[in-house]
Amino acid sequence: MGMSDNKKRNITRLIMIAVSTLFVAVMLVMPLFMVIINALRKGISFYLKAISTPTVISAFKVTLIATVITLIVNTFFGITASILLTRYSFRGKHILQTLLDIPFSISPVIAGLSFIMLFGRMGWAAPALNAINEMLGLNIRIVFAIPGVVLATIFVTFPFVSREIIPVLNAVGSDEEEAASLMGADIFTIFRKITFPHMKWALFYGMVLTTARALGEFGAVNALSKTRGETFTLPLEIDALYLSGSADSIVAAFAVSSVLVLCTIVILILRCIVEGKSKMNASDRDKTGKLSEGIGYVP
Amino acid sequence: MYLEMKHITKSFGDFSVSRDVNFSVEKGELAALLGPSGCGKTTILRMIAGIEHPDSGDILIGGKRVNDIPASERRIGFVFQNYALFRYMTVYDNIAFGLQVRKIPHSAVRARVNELIALTGLDGLEKRYPNELSGGQKQRVAFARAIAPEPDLLLLDEPFTAIDAKIRKELRQWLRDMIHRVGITSIFVTHDQNEAVEVADRIIVTNKGSVEQEGGASDIYRLPRTAFVSEFIGEPVIVEDFGRLKGFEKGNYERAIIRPEFVEAFKSDNEHFRDMLPFSQNGIIRDITFKGNAYELHLSVNGTELICHRSPERRAIYVGEEMNVIVYRLFAIKGNQAMLMQNKNFMEKDPDGINLEKYLYAEGGYYVE
Numbered sequence: 001m002g003m004s005d006n007k008k009r010n011i012t013r014l015i016m017i018a019v020s021t022l023f024v025a026v027m028l029v030m031p032l033f034m035v036i037i038n039a040l041r042k043g044i045s046f047y048l049k050a051i052s053t054p055t056v057i058s059a060f061k062v063t064l065i066a067t068v069i070t071l072i073v074n075t076f077f078g079i080t081a082s083i084l085l086t087r088y089s090f091r092g093k094h095i096l097q098t099l100l101d102i103p104f105s106i107s108p109v110i111a112g113l114s115f116i117m118l119f120g121r122m123g124w125a126a127p128a129l130n131a132i133n134e135m136l137g138l139n140i141r142i143v144f145a146i147p148g149v150v151l152a153t154i155f156v157t158f159p160f161v162s163r164e165i166i167p168v169l170n171a172v173g174s175d176e177e178e179a180a181s182l183m184g185a186d187i188f189t190i191f192r193k194i195t196f197p198h199m200k201w202a203l204f205y206g207m208v209l210t211t212a213r214a215l216g217e218f219g220a221v222n223a224l225s226k227t228r229g230e231t232f233t234l235p236l237e238i239d240a241l242y243l244s245g246s247a248d249s250i251v252a253a254f255a256v257s258s259v260l261v262l263c264t265i266v267i268l269i270l271r272c273i274v275e276g277k278s279k280m281n282a283s284d285r286d287k288t289g290k291l292s293e294g295i296g297y298v299p
Numbered sequence: 300m301y302l303e304m305k306h307i308t309k310s311f312g313d314f315s316v317s318r319d320v321n322f323s324v325e326k327g328e329l330a331a332l333l334g335p336s337g338c339g340k341t342t343i344l345r346m347i348a349g350i351e352h353p354d355s356g357d358i359l360i361g362g363k364r365v366n367d368i369p370a371s372e373r374r375i376g377f378v379f380q381n382y383a384l385f386r387y388m389t390v391y392d393n394i395a396f397g398l399q400v401r402k403i404p405h406s407a408v409r410a411r412v413n414e415l416i417a418l419t420g421l422d423g424l425e426k427r428y429p430n431e432l433s434g435g436q437k438q439r440v441a442f443a444r445a446i447a448p449e450p451d452l453l454l455l456d457e458p459f460t461a462i463d464a465k466i467r468k469e470l471r472q473w474l475r476d477m478i479h480r481v482g483i484t485s486i487f488v489t490h491d492q493n494e495a496v497e498v499a500d501r502i503i504v505t506n507k508g509s510v511e512q513e514g515g516a517s518d519i520y521r522l523p524r525t526a527f528v529s530e531f532i533g534e535p536v537i538v539e540d541f542g543r544l545k546g547f548e549k550g551n552y553e554r555a556i557i558r559p560e561f562v563e564a565f566k567s568d569n570e571h572f573r574d575m576l577p578f579s580q581n582g583i584i585r586d587i588t589f590k591g592n593a594y595e596l597h598l599s600v601n602g603t604e605l606i607c608h609r610s611p612e613r614r615a616i617y618v619g620e621e622m623n624v625i626v627y628r629l630f631a632i633k634g635n636q637a638m639l640m641q642n643k644n645f646m647e648k649d650p651d652g653i654n655l656e657k658y659l660y661a662e663g664g665y666y667v668e
């Protein structure tokens with residue numbers, strides 16, 4: 001007699017659990033663990049000194065500026081794009097929808113380089129930029145300056161918010177908005193009282209993902225940022241520390257990395273809470289609306 | 300005429316959804332727009348509401364052309380197919396919404412909402428969210444929300460489809476009573492003829508984007524004027540060669556529609572039908588289905604299949620039994636025209652009119668061919 005189906009199923013399950021646990025442990029948990037161990041190898045005082053050098057502090061600031069501006073711009077843009085794509089029909093809608101996904105399909109380095117081509121000294125937009133600078137007596141530079149870092153970060157995190165909101169808006173449909181508009185509500189009231197409550201948790205989730213990605217972006221920023229201590233973000237600073245090669249600087253690189261890892265863990269926890277909330281919310285207030293499962297793309 | 304639709308046409312791309320639609324509804328009437336799925340009845344409703352716009356034709360409400368008046372200013376209440384209740388608002392806030400956006404003072408809003416909650420029997424549910432309500436309660440909220448701003452016209456899009464069959468009947472009655480009590484002119488869309496006949500004062504039957512027939516609910520049921528209406532309403536059985544039935548001549552008609560209530564089947568020793576025996580012909584019972592309050596009999600009569608109902612209070616019958624069958628009347632179809640045809644033998648061979656008196660409809664409502 002062979003094994004019962006039930007038993008077979010149980011064994012299959014056990015094997016699958018073992019494989020995925022092992023994989024997660026080796027590929028994800030161990031490396032992060034190694035970061036913490038290495039960061040603390042030369043003691044707490046070295047650790048504190050390593051994360052407070054002028055270049056690291058500057059990198060903190062640049063990262064913070066880039067992340068905050070990116071978050072604001074992409075949140076605003078994401079909400080607008082989602083409503084446009086789910087509530088209006090117009091010519092070229094599908095093209096716009098496809099274009100939105102470009103940051104997912106293009107290598108960040110290429111994104112960075114394309115900004116150089118556009119805004120650099122020989123770039124297409126350079127004459128316009130020069131004209132503006134001359135007219136207003138300014139000296140705005142984009143490439144190899146903080147605006148470039150911000151632009152690159154915005155570019156790579158562009159679709160996160162709309163990607164989260166669109167499925168939710170599609171699932172709830174526009175009936176409620178139509179009903180409200182028929183009763184004479186203006187679009188701001190409709191957004192505030194009907195659309196926003198529906199998308200609230202998806203939006204927050206999208207914002208969390210945007211933040212996580214913005215903090216960790218390397219490739220695109222690397223192409224546009226060349227001055228350590230001025231335009232370097234944390235990932236670039238870590239890279240610079242590590243490449244400088246002395247035993248001390250390698251430990252320092254791990255120390256700074258551990259700060260980013262900490263940020264990531266905080267974001268992961270936030271993410272868990274939001275996911276729980278939005279699921280609860282979904283079952284609580286909305287039995288038909290399907291919760292988006294996210295895009296499975298976490299840096 | 301309170302609402303008038305004059306020569307309305309509408310198409311989505313190449314697909315024509317309304318072709319010269321004309322009908323009207325009187326003030327205070329409860330009208331049904333009845334038609335099969337996809338015949339454009341919801342589009343008509345949405346055009347009245349101002350959510351869609353006709354390509355040509357006039358929509359008049361209270362004698363005034365409203366084509367160019369925006370939806371929110373037409374003074375219309377709309378009950379959506381799935382109610383479209385605001386999921387993130389309580390019952391109270393749902394009903395209050397239409398008043399609040401009109402900047403009505405707080406105290407007046409509260410008074411009106413409380414009045415509606417009492418009227419629709421939603422007391423105690425004010426703080427609930429839509430997902431905490433039963434189907435029937437949701438419909439009540441949707442109704443209260445729609446009439447809160449005291450609209451002149453109430454439109455309901457398939458108001459009963461989202462509800463379990465069990466309580467649907469109860470809610471039909473409730474909605475009918477409620478609309479008559481409030482006295483608001485109302486139009487509802489349905490594909491269910493029973494629903495239309497039961498709830499509406501007036502029925503507008505639509506098919507493929509045009510109006511087939513409009514009239515009182517009982518007129519539409521008793522006297523369909525077109526082939527479509529006679530096949531859509533009631534329980535129609537289509538009989539091609541109805542000249543095989545005793546008392547009818549096919550003439551140049553194409554086919555006939557025979558409803559179960561037009562057919563009588565009795566046993567040959569039935570005293571009650573003794574006078575009618577000569578007008579009957581033999582029919583074999585092919586099948587019997589128990590329907591609770593009646594049996595449905597499938598009969599084979601001179602090569603044609605007929606259906607009739609039989610009370611369970613009458614004598615027992617069995618499959619294969621030979622019965623005496625009389626068809627009192629039928630709808631004869633020519634082109635898209637339907638004509639009521641009475642059994643000829645009753646008209647000619649019954650000079651005293653005893654059987655006519657007994658078994659034919661009163662002549663008033665019918666034209667006898």
